[in-house]
Amino acid sequence: xxxxxxxxxxxxxxxxxxxxxxxxxxxxxxxxxxxxxxxxxxxxxxxxxxxxxxxxxxxxxxxxxxxxxxxxxxxxxxxxxxxxxxxxxxxxxxxxxxxxxxxxxxxxxxxxxxxxxxxxxxxxxxxxxxxxxxxxxxxxxxxxxxxxxxxxxxxxxxxxxxxxxxxxxxxxxxxxxxxxxxxxxxxxxxxx
Numbered sequence: 518x519x520x521x522x523x524x525x526x527x528x529x530x531x532x533x534x535x536x537x538x539x540x541x542x543x544x545x546x547x548x549x550x551x552x553x554x555x556x557x558x559x560x561x562x563x564x565x566x567x568x569x570x571x572x573x574x575x576x577x578x579x580x581x582x583x584x585x586x587x588x589x590x591x592x593x594x595x596x597x598x599x600x601x602x603x604x605x606x607x608x609x610x611x612x613x614x615x616x617x618x619x620x621x622x623x624x625x626x627x628x629x630x631x632x633x634x635x636x637x638x639x640x641x642x643x644x645x646x647x648x649x650x651x652x653x654x655x656x657x658x659x660x661x662x663x664x665x666x667x668x669x670x671x672x673x674x675x676x677x678x679x680x681x682x683x684x685x686x687x688x689x690x691x692x693x694x695x696x697x698x699x700x701x702x703x704x705x706x707x708x709x
Contacts (some may be wrong), residue, residue, distance in 0.1 A: 523643045530648030532586040533681030542645040543592065546680070550596070553633040556626040557612060561602030562634050566593040578661040579677060585623040585650040590679035594638060597672040631675050637677055638682035648650055648683035650674055
């Protein structure tokens with residue numbers, strides 16, 4: 518599929534068939550996820566892949582922020598960021614900082630880079646002919662999520678992505694709700 522077509526078709530799918538995601542598609546999705554930007558090549562992302570019997574436990578602890586119909590997805594990927602990996606990397610001699618001071622970071626690149634990996638997952642899903650929905654894990658569910666799946670304390674789930682074949686009977690047309698580029702893009706100076 519052409520890249521512009523992937524971008525045009527990408528949307529959040531809220532209902533899935535029960536057909537499993539082919540292993541080759543999953544491998545490609547994950548392979549592309551690790552190709553995103555990584556400040557200082559810190560590579561502080563990790564991905565928990567859940568399918569089959571693991572999904573019931575996931576939905577029980579982390580399903581509050583998504584439509585009930587999305588729980589039909591046969592696959593969930595939880596992208597996680599690791600601040601420690603970035604602080605450690607930037608304390609190395611080639612980066613010029615001798616400490617791990619978090620105040621040096623204008624924004625938390627560990628979350629941003631992981632968000633970019635999540636977008637690569639969403640785009641690859643479309644290119645594979647699948648659908649996906651990204652959703653958050655509510656704060657009170659993070660500890661139960663960690664406990665249920667043995668996730669270390671330094672791994673921060675930035676959300677979750679349910680993936681499968683699109684089973685939505687009615688397709689939404691959001692073009693009329695999309696903001697005009699003139700309202701959100703400012704060239705040279707903030708306008709309006």
